[in-house]
Amino acid sequence: MNFSCETGGSRVIEFAMRFHLALDHVAVVARTLDEGTAYVEAVLGAKLSTGGKHPDMGTHNRLLSLGDRTYLEVIAVDPEASRPSHRRWFNLDSFSAAPRMTNWICRTDHLDNALAAAPAGSGTVAKMSRGDIHWWMGVTEFGRLPFDDAMPALIEWPEGFHPAKRLPDHGFRLTRLDVFHPEADKLLAAFPALHSVDRVSLREGPEKRLIATIATPEGNRILA
Template sequence: MTVDHLVYATPDLRQTVADLERLLGVRAAVGGRHLGLGTRNHLLALGGRSYLEIVGPDPEQEAPAGPRWFRIDSLAAPALVNWAVAVTGIDAVTARARERGYDPGDPADMSRRTASGDLLSWRLTPPQRAGHDGLVPFLIDWGATRHPVESGLPAVELVSLRGAHPDPGAVRRDLAAVDVRLDLDEDSRPGLTAVLSGRYGPVTLT
């Protein structure tokens, strides 16, 4: 399984896109709105079939009935909150993970329109169920739909991705249940750290 995307959540999408452009020298492309969830996103390719999703509140939507995904409503600043791995046959992968002792949650159908009006459809396990403060990724299956990186996104390089947690062994066990490896450090504060390389050199997201 490969990294599908990293989730960089923010309470102020416009400002965060501008800040990343200043740091990386590349402006993220407009992605689309997640109707009913109260969010929208911008995207940067990371190499191969991986990308960075910058996601925040959509001021043109009414506030959703419940909290926005990715802890957006509680964030005081942008944060690398989660990541996704691409799978084929998400139902079978989910069932196998449960047999191994980790439950990613039930896959759900999702869709959004791109800035050009194309419809993207996919299935994913609930990001809010991702274990160990987002260190265990949620699963995403794009099926037959066109992957976002195939639209020619502006690109930077993903140099590294690693995590930290007070109990790395427990995280590794759940990662193994979904056939994923992640470099982990022992630390009292759990979280993800990604290093990206853009026009102006390396930038660290935490």
């Protein structure tokens, strides 16, 4: 995988350093960007903003602000992009179903330490970009995260920057995210830091599933 890993200089790994986690955004995966956008806009009564392209992954997205430093992303394979030599994130290379929310993403103030504490297979540090936006993310070799993607992807934004600040705020807010998995207790034991993530409930369920409660100008809506 041809990613730029930055572990030297100002990003020296200090495993003993503590790190903070917070809910950053949720991802709705779709076969096409238009299909995913139509699904989210129909459920929420929202108008999504143009996002951009991810050249390292061959994907593109549209976005919806969910308040300060939180947003919703609809993401799909970009048909105009060259196929990358590695697996795309969010298991997009194997996705063929109706649009649904498949992943959640937590931001951290120290990605190296967070990944060191996370379950095996949570990824390695990669520098990513979308237009003039750059960030670091834990990217996995196989395009999937532990526990059937119930484990959140981990991301670190440049200090003082967050893409939600660029999005129009239409009053939508994520009030609760329920993450279900048959081995939810094992995930929490493997990564206890998840206990501290506000608005997220990680619970046992018959299958992996994400359900978001989103407050809209017309009342609460459920997105799954």
